[in-house]
Amino acid sequence: MSVKKQKRQTDYRTSEKTEIRNCIRQYGKLAGGIAHDLNTILTTIYGYSEMALETLDGTSEAAQDIHKILLAADRARELTGRLMNLSRPAGGDRKTVRVSDIIEETISLIRPSIPHGTEVTVNIASPDILISADPLQLFRAFTNLAVNALQAMEPAGGSLTITLEKVFAGEVNKMNNGEYALIRFADTGQGMDKKTAEKMFDPFFTARSNGNGTGLGLSLVYDIISDLEGDINVSSEVNEGTVIDILIPAETGKFASLP
């Protein structure tokens, strides 16, 4: 490939990603506004439900129905919480974090929900690699990717391999010079066709047909990694699985600074 052609393609890719990111930010603002209004409506629902319960016999059918209304309101509250996450300000509270610690926390969280017949393996080649990030946001991103991979392997099961290694610019991607943490989530799930893979980071896009997906998780991942000046690369084959590579600039010279 000629240098000029390669540059044109790189420019196109950068411009396309900027457009996607701006799109996510716009959706984020919209999501924040919708969540604000829904939270107000939900408070009214909670209030009148509580007042009705005060006047009813707790064992009556009407009281049981109101409890069901409150359960539905709780589910809606969870949804507005996710919408708020999408509208969160960029950046977060950054500090130096050890990537392997966040991966371990992610595994601890998802371990109870790993289905029978699914194996999760972690390979940490560079345990001391440090990055500058909001640990909570990074944890959210990794958890979203891991849960997404587990769901992609349902119901047959399979294997999810999470690896961490240190790479240098040019080895994996055309990034700025320097060291990067490469975090790879490789699953043997159902995979995606090209059209689905292109849309997977769009807000509100979900490939799940069972109503369990809000389409917000992976767009949040994209936003978090972009804020860290990182990059995401996806390769996927239908019925073979998906490999998602996260690249985040490493903090060099700080390998011994964390306990």
Added chain:
Amino acid sequence: MAGVMVVEDDPALRGMLREALEKRKYIVITACDGREAIAKFRPSVVDLVITDLLMPEEDGLMVIMKIKEIKPSTRVIAISGGGKAGPGSYLLMASKLGADLVFSKPFLPSELVQKVKEMLDKH
């Protein structure tokens, strides 16, 4: 009997809070935005103000500052459902400006009414 002012631009939530507080025998004054709240505020009647933060005319932060200026002993509870900066940022600002308590929407109104009682009992 203690007086409570509810400042909330959403009419349904405003009405619900009024009913919940009147059931506890409080004198309730309502306002649909910050401007109306300041116009209706009577220091001799109102002991506690519950105010939303994001409102079209004069936001809740302005209400907190003006109320505390007019009658510093007024207890203030700020409520917010978020927005561009998320609920935490506005509620944090409200606390810094003098709100005694903050509630992030959605909340259980019974808990809010309980807090109103506790704050006014101490008053």
